[in-house]
Amino acid sequence: MNMIDTQTGKETSATRTAYLSVRNMILTGELPAGQKIKIEHLRGKLDMGASPVREALSLLTSDMLVERIDQRGFRAAAASPENFAEILKLRCALEDMALRQSIALATPDWEEKLVLAHHHMTRATGTAQFEEAHKTFHKTLLSNAASPMMERYCDQLYDLNIRYRNLAASEPNYQSRDIPAEHKDIFDAAIARDADAASAALLSHYRLTGEYLALQLTGL
Amino acid sequence: MNMIDTQTGKETSATRTAYLSVRNMILTGELPAGQKIKIEHLRGKLDMGASPVREALSLLTSDMLVERIDQRGFRAAAASPENFAEILKLRCALEDMALRQSIALATPDWEEKLVLAHHHMTRATGTAQFEEAHKTFHKTLLSNAASPMMERYCDQLYDLNIRYRNLAASEPNYQSRDIPAEHKDIFDAAIARDADAASAALLSHYRLTGEYLALQLTGL
């Protein structure tokens, strides 16, 4: 006679729901960069009280996706070509360090994870599925660095980069690039424990994408 | 008939008060690393409702001073020798980059700020006053890099480092070091726009302090 709730599930809190929703709205551009975020509006849209919304927005501050101004509420983080350039530069510097550490500490276990992550990426079907696998692949590359803070920074920067890709609007059209080959190069070098080659391939991968996106961001 | 409040002042919000208080408690070790933070306890101590306390804790998450576990509240960020080593490494990498950029973009205005910041540090009297001036000096060094995110990271890492200095408990006793001379070296090289020398001096300054602190942290 106990009442295990409807459909078991419900493994979540209102704050978490709000956090994920708003995060997604900002990453996709549904909440435009720099725009004021009205608590009342979100509260209605998400059907919850103001407290979890405020808390979610406060947490999003960590991810540099939301700015908070005392007594004046929240707004979606501004976006600009300069900001994008900075993200790219920081990513290159931090991921270079992290990847080299990962390789220096390479273990069979890490290599196996990497093999799987790469394989999943090549087999992904839909766009969403590929995005997921792509993120996992890049995270796995750095996951052996034994450096949680650095991984956190890299994670943040990855998401900020995704945001700009979405803000660039037009469907990505990667001219003459062979993206799978670029990934394969990074992957092969990492597995071969060739840190210099792996880092070079990774940074080139980022910089090519960066240059391409930067061109489309002149309107910001 | 109107009630302009007592003593005009009151330039602050409850959330901000809570943020600064808790931040200070964690930096000084009054809230020990890893310890659970009870909202009710703080609410009483700071004499305010639970909402601003929660919001302050959520914001402190950005600074990596507080960890949040869904449905299970907040705790002061853990501390460990490994974490300290990571902070040191990241600081060295990021500040090296930032300082070089600052110097590359050097202007008379920046140099003047730097001269003043260094002067204030040499003239500071109390410990608190010196700490303040010291922080300002280091921030000023990087302030010309035109890279807000990098500066934010460096700020964070600076505070995390201060925390470990406080956690190391015993009064700092910098053996045979001449701290003012170390600062002077950094300062002179920066003013001379010698990026290599400035960076070398800065990193040496950090690493010496780091080694010294690391010895005292074995108990963590």
Next chain:
DNA sequence: GTGTCAATAAATATCGATATTTTGGAGAGC
């Protein structure tokens, strides 16, 4: 026209109360 100021409207910040969830422990069963 243009700028200032007060009144109003809107939004944020905060409180106090309540609903949920987790934690700790006391017995029941093995």
Next chain:
DNA sequence: GCTCTCCAAAATATCGATATTTATTGACAC
């Protein structure tokens, strides 16, 4: 003696209402 289950007690999470603060508007003087 050791788990496991189930029940308080404690703490967190969330709501709805209210107090404050900021933004807007329009009248009025210059």
